[in-house]
Amino acid sequence: MIVDNRVDGDSRVQKVARSAAEAGWDVTLLGRSPHDVEVTWRLGAAEVRLLPVPDPLDRRRHEFRRSWLRWPLAYRPGGIADYRAHQVRGWQADLTVEAALLEQRARAGDLDGARLRRARRRLRLRSTAARLLARWVWLRTRMMHRVRSGRRFRNPWDRAYTLFWQAVRRDRAWRRLEPGLWDYELAYGPELDRLRPDLIHAHDFRMLGVGARAKIRAAAQGRRVALVWDAHEFLPGLRPWRDHARWLPAHRAHEREYAPHADAVVTVSADLAELLRREHRLPELPSVVLNAPAVEHRPAGAGPPPDVRVECGLGADVPLLVYSGAAAPQRGLTTLVDALPRLPGVHLALVVDPARRHVEELADRAGKLGVADRLHVLPYVKHWQVVPFLAGADVGIIPIHHWPNHEIALITKFFEYAHARLPVVVSDVRTMAATVRETGQGEVFTAGDVTDLVRAVTAVLADPARYRAAYDRPGLLAGWTWAAQAEVLDRVYRRLLPATTDDAIPAPAEGAIR
Template sequence: MGSEEPGRARGRVVMLVDNAVAGDSRVQKSAASAAAAGWEVFLLGASKDRKRHHWRHEGAEVRLLPKPSPLSVRRHLLRTPLVRRPLAYRDARIANYRTQWVRAWQAELRTRRAAVAADRREGREGPGLTLRHGWLYVPRLAAAATRRWVALRVRERTVLEGRRARMDGVLDRLAVVLWRTLLGRNAWRRLEPHLLDFELAFAKEIDLLRPDIIHAHDCRMLGVGARAAVRQRGAGRRVKLLWDAHEYVPGVRPHSARWQAGMCGYERAYAPYADAVATVSPTLARLLQVRHGLRELPEVLLNAPVGELTPDQREDPVPDLRELCGVGEDTPLLVYSGGMAPQRGITTVVDGLAGLPGVHAALVAPDPGARYVREIECRAADAGVGDRLHVVPYVPYWQVVPFLSRADVGVIPIHHWPNHELALITKFFEYAHARLPLVVSDVRTMAQTTRETGQGEVFQAEDTESYVRAVRAVLDVPGRYRAAYDEPGLLEQWTWEAQAQKLDRLYARLLTDEPEPLREGDENADLCGGAREDRAAAGRPVRGQGTSRDGRRRGRARGAAGQRRDGAVPR
């Protein structure tokens, strides 16, 4: 695994992803199709167990790299609570110790009182016994007072932990403003320093591979790819950076204001270094162009399923969804496939079962044992529908379509978040190729497409009654909705093979483009400043997007090439 010279393929592509590859169908399909087109592909991901792993995937070499995450520890968790909650215990272990110690003290006092009472019952009255009984009032009062004091400090500790987890307190908001003011686009180093853990884990491996193209999947890998490209150019090698934006970061449900400010700033700092940009929908492509002042509209690569399988893939038996759920052919079966999180609307599916007698629902989850999945199962049990909810694991991406086809309806109950409004998500295309009638929430792009094609019904997001009505309408006449897939060319345009051709052309264009000449002053680029601040034009926000909050001024849009300083060290 040492230094490796590029082979005689069309070029060496190093793909970067912030996960363990398995379960990320877009990344796997990109690697496989690029390898099939003659590119030498290395796919680098982050190992879950901090051990190095490698295997071959459809002609591409996958390497999972250990990624220790010491920078993921929030610094404020290590600080004294005196400013936020002065009465709170500074450490949860101390709180637990003091709580248990007071309980033990009171238990001991109860035993001593019982001993005095036993002596009295046995007739052992006397001055000594009376004194012993009277003296117990002092420690009992002290123990009761200590218990209340400890309970108060424990409550303060609980409140402190909640505030620290949400990071929505006054001090948190002031910290965001402070670091934005002091560091501008580089505030992410203080707000989300764990992003540097990816840099330290991936940098050496990328440098040893000496890529011709770095394909950075999503925001976290953008900075890693940008810095690697700078190092390669500094060593005299020509390399191109492709940023594949899977999501609209300002539109993702934020973990906190700190997270959103840090991630948005990180994306803005490194977007100018991309030689080309790809994304998942036309709407998101236009937003990215405006937000980052890109010269060209990003290439749209839909999250569509593969249409043709390899001989090895065809040999693998496909699990039977109905068999895994334990239901027969005559049982109406709904299916949801994808990530499990509150904003995905899974509770609507569970709550809707009460209004759909005899209907079962399957949740195809990446981790059936995850905490949120267990909470969903408990919710179903409490509602009396636990026997009609089935959680099953993911299957390989090439088996998803035939696996899902055993259901009767595909559901997409996601909530209104800007990122959800912008694209046709992966499961939309997978359901379509499985020829499933759809029931989708009224998020903009999917609702509009579903109404236009007639492939399903739309309901009001987070409205269980509306969802139940939509499911009933589809189950009453499923053939009407399946007929939409007979429209010539509809499914053909929604295949990964069509997207792979565009990706191949994009790779080829990157390597045939002439390198940009240095502009006056670039020889002395600010080695600490990195890319110049772009002046992205303000675009019309989508619903829920609101005003940009990444702490940057706006002005005339400029091209990415005009913002990047070749040879500068991005920060």
């Protein structure tokens, strides 16, 4: 299995790897190390290896050049700016020590009045020169950064560049438009060749090409490798991760080039499966593996999971809303914070990555609104702890905005809230809103509308038992379990490797999914 992140925090990747290993498959999961050294650990019976991924190709040509006309004073790239900045700081540190020594000599009476005044005057002149030089270095460094960050790849030249390479190279255009994709190949490719897998499970669009090329190389050596592409999202409906016009066309071209090499496609929803079949003219509809929680992955002997209410320091009678997942503007968290002043006494727990800049912005906003004491930012917990962790809250919130990928799936937190038996309040994105209206497990509000969000939350808090009763419906939660999804995935693997018999695969552990 291959994924372009560090695995920790990606519950789908963790669940897939662990379930496959429990079913008897020999699983090695390759992810991206956040450092320049390899990190290895175990995920149940699966081996996780995080590989260093140097990214020199992820830099653009303009980052290596100077802009003589617009920014003539900018430092050239290559590290000279940092060198000059540290050089000035070293000089200033030296002058500070000289000033201290001069004052010591003055107190000891080693210098007469005239000599002391001259020494102090010279020191002041040198200190002034150092400050001016520091300012000069700062100015040139700032210009250098403007050269690097000023290009947004949305001007007519860049659009023409993108269209030219699309016309000339078609689906191979990503090699010019997004050469950083090769960085993943250079890091993962040799390891895949060394491991000689029978099956490659490629998570999401970046890893599709890495897996396909490994399959092609293996075929040239006379080895058959089956490729499973796990499409987490619909790429044409994705908000670009970078603010330039080349990102989405490049990744779509990359996906189109390598999608035909996939022996099977799995994805997260029926709607997305149909979109993928049309987009890539797939011979069959992708299998659906929902992002359901895996409470059965709790390690043997593990202690009790944490409780969200305890972590917030709240009593049982305090109304508590919870949001669990990524923190980004399109997730609608600003709407949540803005609603707090109109929900007196109600607290909000954000289970997110606290280091994200958007989380800091939300905390600042809460402070300005006078509700900072009712906003609690909590770090992620292990994926098998999520459901019991969230169960202590009163309402699960999903305030996401209208983006194509938000419209077509029941996302991970939806299932986690359901298994925690939380009433939910969701924005009116198509699939989730329709499900909530059909099951009666919560309320729907207009995305981005603070007033309507307040209305929905107030209604749920007024009668939570009515909404929790929806989970008593026979078969509802049973279809939203990871155990059922793992069976789908195992059937896909066994169909692709028909020569693999039960005798060739060790029997799974007791209670594991086959």
